[in-house]
Amino acid sequence: MYDRIKGFRDFYPEEMGARRETIDTLEGTARRYGFREIGTPALERAEIWTDKSGDDIVEELYAFEDQGGRHVTMVPELTPTVARLVVAKQQALSKPIKWFSTRPFWRYEQVQQGRQREFYQTNVDIFGSSEPEADAEILAWAADALTSLGLTGEHFDFRISHRDILGGLFEEYAAETAGDAADDIDVEAGIRAVDKSEKVDRAEYLRLLENAGLTGDQAEEFASLIERNDLDAVLAHTDAERVTEAVSNLQNVLAAAEDFGAREYCTVSLDTARGLDYYTGVVFECFDSTGEVSRSIFGGGRYDDLIESYGGQPTPAVGVAPGYATLSLLCQRAGVWPDEELATEYYVLQVGDTRPTASRITRELRAAGHVVESDVAGRSFGAQMNYADSINAETVVIVGEQDLANDEVTIKDMGSGDQVTAPVDDFPGERERPSIDDFE
Amino acid sequence: MYDRIKGFRDFYPEEMGARRETIDTLEGTARRYGFREIGTPALERAEIWTDKSGDDIVEELYAFEDQGGRHVTMVPELTPTVARLVVAKQQALSKPIKWFSTRPFWRYEQVQQGRQREFYQTNVDIFGSSEPEADAEILAWAADALTSLGLTGEHFDFRISHRDILGGLFEEYAAETAGDAADDIDVEAGIRAVDKSEKVDRAEYLRLLENAGLTGDQAEEFASLIERNDLDAVLAHTDAERVTEAVSNLQNVLAAAEDFGAREYCTVSLDTARGLDYYTGVVFECFDSTGEVSRSIFGGGRYDDLIESYGGQPTPAVGVAPGYATLSLLCQRAGVWPDEELATEYYVLQVGDTRPTASRITRELRAAGHVVESDVAGRSFGAQMNYADSINAETVVIVGEQDLANDEVTIKDMGSGDQVTAPVDDFPGERERPSIDDFE
Incomplete structure (x- = not known):
């Protein structure tokens, strides 16, 4: 490399x-x-600087001849x-x-x-x-x-x-x-x-x-x-x-x-x-x-x-x-430099064959302006949860086959670890930023 | 040139x-x-491309030797x-x-x-x-x-x-x-x-x-x-x-x-x-x-x-x-390319020695998130109005010596040409986006 x-x-x-x-x-x-x-543009004619004498900048130019014979400089x-x-x-x-x-x-x-x-x-x-x-x-x-x-x-x-x-x-x-x-x-x-x-x-x-x-x-x-x-x-x-x-x-x-x-x-x-x-x-x-x-x-x-x-x-x-x-x-x-951390509002976690519903939820949350990720790598529950953690997801929406059989999804707050179930047809619904508080 | x-x-x-x-x-x-x-970065080692043969890109490189003798390319x-x-x-x-x-x-x-x-x-x-x-x-x-x-x-x-x-x-x-x-x-x-x-x-x-x-x-x-x-x-x-x-x-x-x-x-x-x-x-x-x-x-x-x-x-x-x-x-x-036009919410126009008040209004409107210009070139009323027009100002706030004597400013809607006076102490006030409608 x-x-x-x-x-x-x-x-x-x-x-x-x-x-x-x-x-x-x-x-x-x-x-x-x-x-x-x-x-x-990134390039200008080098003459702009080289025609002036005594300027320190000339010593510091990334100047060269381009393939058309022009003397140019970054x-x-x-x-x-x-x-x-x-x-x-x-x-x-x-x-x-x-x-x-x-x-x-x-x-x-x-x-x-x-x-x-x-x-x-x-x-x-x-x-x-x-x-x-x-x-x-x-x-x-x-x-x-x-x-x-x-x-x-x-x-x-x-x-x-x-x-x-x-x-x-x-x-x-x-x-x-x-x-x-x-x-x-x-x-x-x-x-x-x-x-x-x-x-x-x-x-x-x-x-x-x-x-x-x-x-x-x-x-x-x-x-x-x-x-x-x-x-x-x-x-x-x-x-x-x-x-x-x-x-x-x-x-x-x-x-x-x-x-x-x-x-x-x-x-x-x-x-x-x-x-x-x-x-x-x-x-x-x-x-x-x-x-x-x-x-x-x-x-x-x-x-x-x-x-x-x-x-x-x-x-x-x-x-x-x-x-x-x-x-x-x-x-x-x-002490005012912004935190050097990724920020993610939602991770939509898929368990089993739940892609259509997980995708619907993902799309609706994105349309509301949130940063939302979901699985694109066929990962396990644990691997998805680790990934959600690594991107600092605030809320994980777990879309599992079993929950879906009951018309539910699970909403997990990653800060507290608390989780609740929500009716799948009512999630995210019209809420601006749904959280576990909306379903307790 | x-x-x-x-x-x-x-x-x-x-x-x-x-x-x-x-x-x-x-x-x-x-x-x-x-x-x-x-x-x-803008530059990488040219070898990345030149070491591979048969790539059309090599013919198209902006490549050169830098002042440290490195073979680099844009x-x-x-x-x-x-x-x-x-x-x-x-x-x-x-x-x-x-x-x-x-x-x-x-x-x-x-x-x-x-x-x-x-x-x-x-x-x-x-x-x-x-x-x-x-x-x-x-x-x-x-x-x-x-x-x-x-x-x-x-x-x-x-x-x-x-x-x-x-x-x-x-x-x-x-x-x-x-x-x-x-x-x-x-x-x-x-x-x-x-x-x-x-x-x-x-x-x-x-x-x-x-x-x-x-x-x-x-x-x-x-x-x-x-x-x-x-x-x-x-x-x-x-x-x-x-x-x-x-x-x-x-x-x-x-x-x-x-x-x-x-x-x-x-x-x-x-x-x-x-x-x-x-x-x-x-x-x-x-x-x-x-x-x-x-x-x-x-x-x-x-x-x-x-x-x-x-x-x-x-x-x-x-x-x-x-x-x-x-x-x-x-x-x-x-037909969906954005309009190629400047957008300006307010121009704060100064007539006479009104800079302190005009500046206060300008700062408050900017703090509310608006695009606001005011005079920085000592221009006449007419020149300022032309400039406000050239930058498509939606509203012009006229801060004149005479109005100020009555504790007023004049608000002019540039679309309709209508104008009203407003109490200077109440402008912009707490309004999110004050317009002539707020003072009629």
Whole structure:
């Protein structure tokens, strides 16, 4: 027997059931917000990623040449595909466009806990609105989805910031710096330094800031300001327009989030930068409040330039993409991960030549919406009872030749072990969910 | 803007909604039968397919070498993966194993109507039972799923046979034939000839049978017998054990299908062979009864040797795998394809600075389970009304500054255009689905 490929997981029914329940909760919440499902392909042209230089994703692509000579890749992220869909029907689509989808993505990464090479995300995005309400609706959806899973503010925290606060502060340092040295300030390197600040010690963090072009004093001042996580302190430090506008936008998003019920889950966190360079406005990351799951659970934010960079019309956009590998770690840690158990309402057990009646009962119980199994393997009474137990059947309906001679069936409650007889012609009857209580 | 890859489709919300409804119906039916969902990877080792010779699938693989030097392929069919899952937990799994999953597969084929290179199927299989009830349960699930979509016996037909009827008849011709000529009878070629009989004229069909080793008289006799689709005629023709056992098994499956409610959709059709060579017992194909969709909608059957051929323990198996490309053609032809329209219960329209109240109403309506949108783009009254119309909002709740001054909101029914005012503090209140009727 061959083996499975590293980083690609199998899901057996018990675990898949818990996973499906989680996905259904996120998707159901998205539907109630008016996000609409789209379906997208597994493959896109590899050039979409390889034509852009400097992107880490290129190193991680499952790219190859197909039998028609096309350079293709298994899709590592949804945005370019969504950009294509938006552009193809730009005129026909009502704005804002609110889309979601749950699907796998593939990246050749180091496999570790919470990170596989095949991973599922639910992408939720709004295209065509630059208003703070759009950012806040994304936050509200994420908070609503997590609380619908049973999580509370005790369990998770959205650390939120705005990319232009960091960007604007760096710009200002560049403006302060005389002559050629100004050109040495590398804003993106600075943002990456902040992004790493929690993972390195303070000396290393300051060194990274200096590498990005700040002087030692500037680095110290900047680090201290960011650590305070205080928007008023930022406004007191500078009146640079880019920074003040960013602070104002972030405050507006938080005010809308208050109306939308999500403010209580948000903490201003100025070192939240998101590693990816494409974010342009508000950014946020969801963390385990206890820190027990140390990695970010998921993140999101505003990316107003990205659709255009893939050849689309300029289209403001904001979104979030929870992945199930890390989300399940959080849910398990918080004790709200669904039970990994099969659930079965009825097992209809056949003894002797009773298939016509057992089948009639099975069909009627299924038509009422229940999960019902019956024998398809010619098993004995004992083997059927063991099987019913293995699938956690709540009620077993025993259809035996002897009972049938008396126009009866036996109803057994598997929890208590109690059983009663019921008239076969009156079972299940019009009852929504017949149990032994109906016949005692 | 780059283009999408040939044979890979995008699904926008309207079409995706209809598709999702269809998938949900098939999966919901499978759940009620006690089939359990599994999750499986997009990639497997290419050797699984390339080590077997003579399989058409090899020509159609999206295979490549990954960055770790593994020869991998995007999965073209589910069985090898399922075999791996069964074998890995052979001891722990209760038999019979009843699994389903909906996922994409990939084959580099000629693109045509109802056939893309990326295609979705719902695989439904039973492992570990060789009893006719297992075959019948697969038929019953398929019939139940199709009728749950709104299809009836007027729309579809399961053409059913047993592979050993053809195989046994060919074997008998070989036994009748003296000497070396017997070795020239190629059973698989004969079955492939039958499989093609509907696509070629009779002379060509007879020629294919002769190529498979039959004499002219034998070919004529065989073709006439198969055309009658009459199991009694087959039994009158031969008492070869392989054939009589196959007929008996098919009759037992049909008798079980009668009890399970699926017999009425089945027609004995001896030329149904299924192209794939791995079937070992009952085989069936679903066709459009009117023939308007000329291709088989989907097929299934028993494949008792396949799990073992992939390195597993000998495990009897029977299954079916409806694909959505052809199924949607049938549903459209029959007029039961779901409306490709967005559905929205409420749009909460903001006029002026009313966000706190509009948000409160939006949240309460969503908490009651409704699909509700509100403004996230700072739009005018008219633009919001147009948007509400574009998403087919049934009811618009207008939250205006002037109304709010009177502690009222306006409820507008988008179907009739009628509108009424409602007390803001009493909206939505405890009502399950408030409408203008509640306030007239």
